[in-house]
Amino acid sequence: MKKLRLIAGVIALGLAATACGGAKVEDDSKAAPSASAAGSAAASAAGTVKIAVNPWVGYEADAAVVSYLLEHELGYKVEKVTLAEEPSWQGMESGDVDVVLENWGHDDLKKKYIEEKKIAVEAGSTGNKGVIGWYVPEWMAQKYPDITDYKNLNKYADLFKTSESGGKGQLLDGDPSYVTNDEALVKNLKLDYKVVYAGSEAALIKAAKQATDQKKPLLMYFYEPQWLFNQVKLVKINLPAWEEGCDSDPKKVACDYPPYDLDKIVSKKFADTGGKAYDLVKNFQWTNDDQNAVADDMTNNGMSAEDAAKKWVEANTAKWQAWMPK
């Protein structure tokens, strides 16, 4: 008898749910995921902007300055959502993220979320030029001049052996979430190397510093813009030159990384209803040197993101005033 009542209850619930027509993810009429946004929007006059923060300090510098301006110049509340690159796109779908400030390519995600699902839109270049590649410390390039050609890497593989590389040369990669073709490159260029993941940007930087100070051999994945290049000299390895389309199949890549024009992506909803905040994000554009200055203050000068942003904003009034919505 009791069981019957239970089943009846479940069915009734189910019917009730059906009557509602079901719930879509990020469905405004159904409140929840956007509820927090709506709630805090009421608290702060202009509203809340959710900025994804990807795990490298250059990105954090972008986020610091944009947040600072949103909060102090436009009166918005900023929620920083710490996330890896690709989950950030998913966050735009689920309503947890409004803005991605520094996007590295990701043509596949653009196709999926911008063209097919239509939940995100492009919001223009950040002005930063991105480079990804393999680097060795400068002393190695001086001692072994031909090492900068990838064809000679196998000759030097023994130098790069470590306890973690299983008898091959070690190619040190960063965070597992970064844009990388390295495993495919090692395989397709027939290099006697193993990709070892250090786990983070900081671990790469630490390795680069040690390799320079202690003259330890190191071959690593790295990228620009990056403040470290002002402190430590690294030399880029020449991989087979990049051509349009040579990296379209991630498993068959055998060429260098493309030059990246780093850009901003925002959720469709934010583009439609973001008002002045959206205008600011769209107008935001600066140079690699700008980003490096802020990132350097955050990493090496013991400044909080907010203090570093404040310092840059105070010193570069003309630049950011051009971004302000009219």
Next chain:
Amino acid sequence: MVSAPVRTAAPPAPPVPGPARVRRLVRWAAPAAGVVAVVVLYAAFRGTAVLPHDDDAALFHWLNDARDWVDANRNSSPIFLYLVNYIRLGVAELYTLVQGGLVALGWPGLIGLAAGLGWLAGGWRIALVAAAGFAGVGVLGFWEASVDTLALTLSAVALSLLIGIPLGIWAGRSARVRRIVTPVLDVMQIMPTFSYLSPILLLFLIGPASATIATMIYAMPPAIRITALAVQRVPGVTVEASESLGATGRQTLMKVRLPLALNTIMLGVNQTIAAALSMVPLVALIAAPGLGVDLIRALARVNVGAALVPGVAIVLIAIVLDRVTRAAARRREGGRRARAVRWGGLAVLTAAGIALTPVLAPEFPEQWQVQVVRPINDVAGWIEAHWYVFTGFLNDTVAYGLLNPLQDVLTSAPWWLVTVAVLAFAWRVSGPAAGLVAAACLVGVAALHLWEHGMETLTIVLVASLITIAVGLALGVAAARSRWFAAGLRPVLDAAQTMPSFSYLLPAVALFGNGRFTAIVASLIYAVPVVARLVEDGLRAVPATVIEAARSAGSTDRQLLWKVQLPMARSSLLLAANQGIVMTLAMVVIGALVGAGALGYDVVAGIAQQEDYGKGFAAGVALVLLGVMLDRITQGANGRRSPHKKRNA
């Protein structure tokens, strides 16, 4: 191959009278022959039937396609429209509600409420602990993040209890339900936390809702298990008395069984909270707000100080919640008046806090916060600069001496040989059923196309377990023999068991940088306390009369230990080995965040990279299989079921 950890824990049986030497020879003939056979087969078939890793496996693509299907139909398939999305919305709503409530209380209000609850549960001492603990979180400068963490933890715990307690009551009253639920709970508790993330991500996307659900699933088993135990333990006589007085089943449950079981159930709540808090850093990977975010970010920056502080904040929250629920679990005396004082205190303290909220600053005052990041980093930097030779030497010794050779053997041996060896070993140690399950799990790992990474993970786990058990055994024996040593060790072990597992990565990263050895060191700190405690308890449980007898027969201390105490404590030792290995697996997987690679890395990459989703999902399943395999192998021959919890209250 797998023999080392358990052999250490299970030395030869007690001396047998008669032609002992001959009997012992016979006893060891079969295993020795087995080892020889495995070695010969390895030499003969080395390099054949190996399963090198292939990122392109059809299974991974199939899982990716499944993910794409879900992604495309998230807003149209009825399963999502009418069920999954509603769960997501409901849980998100709950989290928003709890979080909003806590924020609305303001920091003085929340501290007041915590103190009041402490008072209610255990008098002024606990009230003081609660107030000091929460204030401490503010002093560390992490008030807002802590409130988010607290909100997420409380939501998840509430859901766990909502589902767990009724299930537990049901399981406690019906043996059939118990038979179904127990193995499921076993697997849930062996399962490394990482495995949950990929499927949850698929169903519920990222955000606080999915984080709450992941935490809930992880925290539920203790609630179910301990409730079931509590209900079972209610004396039959009492229940019969109630029934003979004409109470209905419902009345007996509500008025007799539950009140009698209440204190034990509170212990279940305590365990549930502890489990939920250990998920805090992990769920930051799927965009849950809170202390985990700060912890993970600092870990990514290799900033020990910045990671330690949120770690300490989690510990403070854990201590407060632990002490309050533990005090609440104690039976309280006193009549109506004492009760009035208790509830009155709660009301007064909470009201005082809330009254202060509008008066004091809305945010925790900055001048009360202390900056400890820099001094910690200075110490870490100094150690790094000066101990480099020593730490580098340790790292290389373990890597070249243990990890690499073992990994070579495991990855170059034919997969069938490894499986047969595990089957034989598990059969011998834990019986045929355990052997078959263990072997089936290994075959499963092979079927998932993750053999090579699975063997890499297994290598790290075996080496780490070996060291953990050796150290734990030594500490446990020392503690059992010297009261002084035990008294000194106990608080250290207590502290170690309150910390969330992630905080163990920090000192390890500070000392050894990123890599497999760091994961080993972290799992050492994580698992040794439990192993040491179990060993000590086991040795102490040996009856004094037995020891007296052995002494009067002229045994030396050494003989006493090896021939009497350790053999008699065999089941505790096996439990210690089992717990040590399961905990090590959990930690080694987390080590992927600091460069330990293997299956844990696959899971992390699966969350972070779309094209690796399938591999990550499969790796999560493979981790579960490895966990079950290791658990079965060390389950012991006496059919004992291990309780699998860190604290036995």
